[in-house]
Each structure stands twice: as C-alpha cells, then as structure tokens.
Amino acid sequence: MIGEFEYLVLTAAARLGDEAYGASVRRSIEEATEESCSIGALYTTVDRLESKGLIRTWMGEATSQRGGRAKRMITVTAKGMEAASSFYRVVARVTRDAAWEAQ
Amino acid sequence: MTESRILRWMVEQCARSLEIPLREAVLGDLAETRASDSEALRQIVDVMLRRQTALWHCWRPWAVLAVVATPLAILLSRRSSETASWSSIYVWLCANNLDRTLLADKGFWHVTLDSLTHVAVACLTLSVWSWASGCLLGWVAQRTAWSTWALFSLASCLSLLAIPWNAMSDSQAAAAALHENAIVATNLFYRFVYPLLIHATCVMAPSLLGVMHGRRLRWSPFPLIEATRTRLS
Numbered sequence: 180m181i182g183e184f185e186y187l188v189l190t191a192a193a194r195l196g197d198e199a200y201g202a203s204v205r206r207s208i209e210e211a212t213e214e215s216c217s218i219g220a221l222y223t224t225v226d227r228l229e230s231k232g233l234i235r236t237w238m239g240e241a242t243s244q245r246g247g248r249a250k251r252m253i254t255v256t257a258k259g260m261e262a263a264s265s266f267y268r269v270v271a272r273v274t275r276d277a278a279w280e281a282q
Numbered sequence: 283m284t285e286s287r288i289l290r291w292m293v294e295q296c297a298r299s300l301e302i303p304l305r306e307a308v309l310g311d312l313a314e315t316r317a318s319d320s321e322a323l324r325q326i327v328d329v330m331l332r333r334q335t336a337l338w339h340c341w342r343p344w345a346v347l348a349v350v351a352t353p354l355a356i357l358l359s360r361r362s363s364e365t366a367s368w369s370s371i372y373v374w375l376c377a378n379n380l381d382r383t384l385l386a387d388k389g390f391w392h393v394t395l396d397s398l399t400h401v402a403v404a405c406l407t408l409s410v411w412s413w414a415s416g417c418l419l420g421w422v423a424q425r426t427a428w429s430t431w432a433l434f435s436l437a438s439c440l441s442l443l444a445i446p447w448n449a450m451s452d453s454q455a456a457a458a459a460l461h462e463n464a465i466v467a468t469n470l471f472y473r474f475v476y477p478l479l480i481h482a483t484c485v486m487a488p489s490l491l492g493v494m495h496g497r498r499l500r501w502s503p504f505p506l507i508e509a510t511r512t513r514l515s
Contacts, residue, residue: 202311218308219328223336238303241310248310251303 180269181233181262187212188224189263192234192253200239200250201225225253233259289319296326299428300333334429343426350422351430354415355438361411362485363442365404366477372397373476374466408484416492421499431493435486442481 181189191207192199201221208216228234239250255263293312297305308329312322337343376394384390416431423430466472 201307202314205311206315217328218311218325219330219332222304222308222329223332226336238306241306244314245310246313248313249303249306250310251307 181228181266184220184224185228185233186263186266188221188228189233189255189259193255193260193263199253199255201253202245202250204253222251225251228259231258231262232256233262286319289323293319293322293326296323296330299330300326304329304333330428334426337426338429343423343430346419346423346426346430347433351419351434352437354419355434356441358408358412358415358485358489359438359441359481361408362438362481363477365408365484366480369401369404369480370466370472370476371463372401374469374472405480405484408480409488412485412488413492413495416489416494417496417499418492419489420493420496422496424497427493427497431490434489438481438485439478442477 187208188204191204191211195203195207201218204225205216205218205221208221225234225236229236233256235254235256237252239252241247241249293309297309300308308326312325317325376398419430419434420427
C-alpha cells in the first residue's frame, strides 16, 4: 500500500491533469494541508512513485516565468489510479464509525 | 547585495551536483515560486541531502565506502600524519627561531631552502596521491560521489586524530622520537593544528578536486574495471 504523502502527490497530480508538474503539485499539496511541502520531499516521492510505475514523468516546455527552465510534467498511470483509490477505500473504511470529538 | 550574490552562487554550485533534468525542474520551480535566495539555498540543500540519502539505500555505495574510500582515507591520513610530523621540525626551525644573526647567515638560507624544498616536494606528492584517490572515488561512486567524499573525509580526519594519541603509547621508538623533538611535539600548534592544516590542504582539498574530475570521466582502459564500476555506481 502507498504512504499518505504518496497519496497526496497522486491525488494532486490526478486533479491537476495536464497542468500537473512539480511546482503546481507542490502548491496544491500546500493549499490542501496548510503546511509547507519541501521540493526535496516532493521530488523524492515523485521518483519513488515513478519507479513503482504509479506515475510517468517527462520534461515539458520552458517558460520565461520559470527563468527559461523546463517543467517536470507528471501523469498518473492506471496502476497509480488503482493504488490511490485503494488507499482512499482503506482510509474511508477504517474511518467509518470513528468519532473524532473529544470524549 | 554581496550576500545575495554569494547565496545565488552557492545555489548554482549545489544545483550542479544534481542530474540535469532534476536541476532544471528544481531551479524552475524555485524561479516560479519566487523563492528568496536563502529559501532557494535551503530547498536545494534539502533536495541534495534527500537525493544522496536515497542513493544509500542499496548495497553499492556501502561497498565503495568499505573497499575503496575507507582504506584510502586511512592510508592518506597516515601519510599526511607522517609528513606533518617530520616537516613540523623543519617549519619550527625556520619559523620559530628567526633572528637578525640567522637571517644574515648564508648557511641558514642554504639549509632553509633545502629543507623547505623537501617539505614542498612531500606535500606536492601527498596532494597528487590525494587528487588521484579523489579521482578514483568520483569515477567509481559517480552519483554518490559527494556523500562518499564526505565520509572519506570524516574517516581520514578520525584516523588522523587517532594517530597522535596512539603515538604517545605506541612504541619506544616513537617515544624516543617524541622526546628528541619534545619542544616541537609538545607545542599545541605543531601537535594538533599543523597536522590538520597539512591534512586539509594536501588531502581534503586535492581529493575534492579529484572527485570533481573523476565524476566527469567516462573512459576506462580496462573493460573488467569498467564493468565493475558500472555495477557499483
């Protein structure tokens, strides 16, 4: 099973679709979690997910906004979709009937 | 302004250790998010550290560390300690005993030139050996070259620091040598600082340059060695 940060990266990439690349995925995770996400943590996870075959990455176009540097584009593979969906099902199942209010 | 330029230069240097696609992506992301220079440096060091740590999760870098880096670190620190030990006598003679009478003496200049040449040749030889060792490390380790060099430096420094304490109780010969040159051997500068200076300038700095050169090498005269290196890196 994938880890929670891997799930965040997969979900952000799936939600962004064609606009999924390093900076946009990082922004999306930071907005959702309201916590800072380091570039190192993001790319280490991206590499791991790619080696597991859960995502595919390639170098996109360079823009002036990025100082002429290329983007690392991310696409979630079918296997990645399945892994994320399986993780979500487990979280939903384990959360059912759990009360989070203070006793 | 100067601080910002230094930080930007450090970011560029750190980024050079990353593979080109990752470097492009990371520097582009930092430019897009308009990260400050200090934030950019923090992020890029974080990427470097995580990258290097991830590479150490397999056995290959450990094999390079055990078979190549550690033996070389011990040998070079031994040699560096020996060089520092005998050259400190000459340096002490020249640096700590100067007076007008000596400076006017032709014989003093003759002996000084002779001994300093001797010291310079020994330091140069040690530097060349260190550079070649660094080159070998960079060539064999490739992607883990920087972390391997850091551990190589740590091992050589630990080995170097262990030597003076061993020498105190080692053998009678060492004790006699210490006694003969007690005035130098008991001087804190020549006993601890000077060996570290020799080690930093003749071992660590040249080996670092060697690693930078070795990482760029893509050629081998021996197919068997090349095949082994490819498996290790």
